[in-house]
Amino acid sequence: MNRASGADALLVIVPALNEEGAIGEVVRQIRQHVPDVPVLVIDDCSEDGTIGVARAAGADVLPLAHHLGLGGCVQAGYKLAYELGFEYVIRVDGDGQHDARDIPAILERLKSTGCEMVIGSRFVEENGSSTGMVRGLGIRFFRMVLRPILGKPVRDPTSGFVGVNRRALEVFARSFPLEYPEIEALVVLQRRRFRFEEVPVKMHPRLAGRSTITPRKSLYYIVHVLLGVFVNILKYDGRPRPGRGG
Amino acid sequence: MDSLLHVTAVLSVVLLAMVLISLRRAHIRVEYSVSWLLAAVAMLLLSLSRPVLDAITRWTGVPDSPLTLFLITGTVFLVMFFRFSVIISHLRDDNVALTQRVAMLEYRVRSFEQE
Numbered sequence: 001m002n003r004a005s006g007a008d009a010l011l012v013i014v015p016a017l018n019e020e021g022a023i024g025e026v027v028r029q030i031r032q033h034v035p036d037v038p039v040l041v042i043d044d045c046s047e048d049g050t051i052g053v054a055r056a057a058g059a060d061v062l063p064l065a066h067h068l069g070l071g072g073c074v075q076a077g078y079k080l081a082y083e084l085g086f087e088y089v090i091r092v093d094g095d096g097q098h099d100a101r102d103i104p105a106i107l108e109r110l111k112s113t114g115c116e117m118v119i120g121s122r123f124v125e126e127n128g129s130s131t132g133m134v135r136g137l138g139i140r141f142f143r144m145v146l147r148p149i150l151g152k153p154v155r156d157p158t159s160g161f162v163g164v165n166r167r168a169l170e171v172f173a174r175s176f177p178l179e180y181p182e183i184e185a186l187v188v189l190q191r192r193r194f195r196f197e198e199v200p201v202k203m204h205p206r207l208a209g210r211s212t213i214t215p216r217k218s219l220y221y222i223v224h225v226l227l228g229v230f231v232n233i234l235k236y237d238g239r240p241r242p243g244r245g246g
Numbered sequence: 247m248d249s250l251l252h253v254t255a256v257l258s259v260v261l262l263a264m265v266l267i268s269l270r271r272a273h274i275r276v277e278y279s280v281s282w283l284l285a286a287v288a289m290l291l292l293s294l295s296r297p298v299l300d301a302i303t304r305w306t307g308v309p310d311s312p313l314t315l316f317l318i319t320g321t322v323f324l325v326m327f328f329r330f331s332v333i334i335s336h337l338r339d340d341n342v343a344l345t346q347r348v349a350m351l352e353y354r355v356r357s358f359e360q361e
């Protein structure tokens with residue numbers, strides 16, 4: 001894949017960190033349900049066989065030379081997609097939690113509404129198996145915080161199953177949070193008066209491995225993201241900083 | 247009381263020596279050594295000149311002179327540490343952008359090679 005093919009070309013990106021147990025199946029599922037769409041796995045310096053498994057399953061791989069964190073990893077994908085001329089990018093997690101069958105619905109919504117971001121949202125609460133207690137509380141908390149900021153409710157602000165169009169790509173290529181990106185990205189978009197919508201999707205338990213957001217990290221997550229949200233609201237719009245801010 | 251000032255004087259000389267030696271061995275870049283050198287020299291001068299310190303103490307209303315010295319050094323170091331955080335953040339930003347750029351170039355080289 002050297003360039004986007006066609007005027008409204010879609011790229012599926014999959015950020016992955018040590019996902020050799022799941023990434024192969026994830027890539028195969030995507031290729032099965034959206035054939036002819038290139039799949040780009042962005043490897044955040046995994047210590048396992050993620051890269052090999054992803055390539056064997058038919059994905060292109062963007063290998064980061066050292067660990068950047070999820071946001072930096074996703075942003076690398078956005079930057080490449082932007083440079084290659086893609087019109088739409090849909091992010092699918094590498095752990096198998098997202099269902100590739102939902103990709104067409106997200107793409108369709110991006111195209112039909114022309115809004116900048118479409119979130120694949122688990123409208124129905126999951127049971128405790130994949131969303132821990134603390135995590136669930138965190139999601140509820142952020143719904144409350146985000147509502148007045150975004151001016152409309154968001155059901156699943158932590159979902160990583162997110163589609164964006166080229167206008168959002170351009171913004172995110174310049175400015176994207178480094179660590180836990182989903183919630184802050186919403187605020188970044190809001191500052192540009194961009195629109196988002198939510199589409200109901202299924203979420204599965206992880207295929208393999210464990211979530212990187214453990215209950216202990218949840219608290220850190222909440223403080224970190226909350227700070228990020230307010231920084232983004234107050235942000236000085238001067239010199240665009242590479243990697244972060246802007 | 248004054249022995250405390252002697253201790254800080256010795257400490258600042260040690261700091262000064264440390265910075266100069268590191269500079270000589272290129273363990274620290276000149277632009278990052280300047281603030282350390284200034285801090286060490288200021289600390290040294292203040293601990294050696296009791297009258298100046300006393301004047302500042304009277305002027306600010308701090309209970310005693312050694313405390314003034316510690317407050318001043320504390321503030322200076324706090325500011326310096328904050329500056330380091332700013333510098334580190336810049337380095338991190340540059341580093342993230344570079345890592346992404348290298349990955350993208352590597353990706354494109356690889357796909358051209360495969361054609």
Ligand SMILES: Nc1nc2c(ncn2[C@@H]2O[C@H](COP(=O)(O)OP(=O)(O)O)[C@@H](O)[C@H]2O)c(=O)[nH]1
Pocket residue numbers: 014015016017018019042043044068069070071073074092093094095097160210211212213
């Ligand atoms: N690049 C990168 N990806 C990560 C990191 N942590 C998790 N991921 C990936 O992000 C996706 C979601 O991570 P996960 O731990 O499942 O988070 P959760 O689904 O929100 O519990 C998966 O594809 C992971 O491989 C990280 O530090 N860097």
Ligand SMILES: [Mg+2]
Pocket residue numbers: 093095097206211
């Ligand atoms: Mg997950």
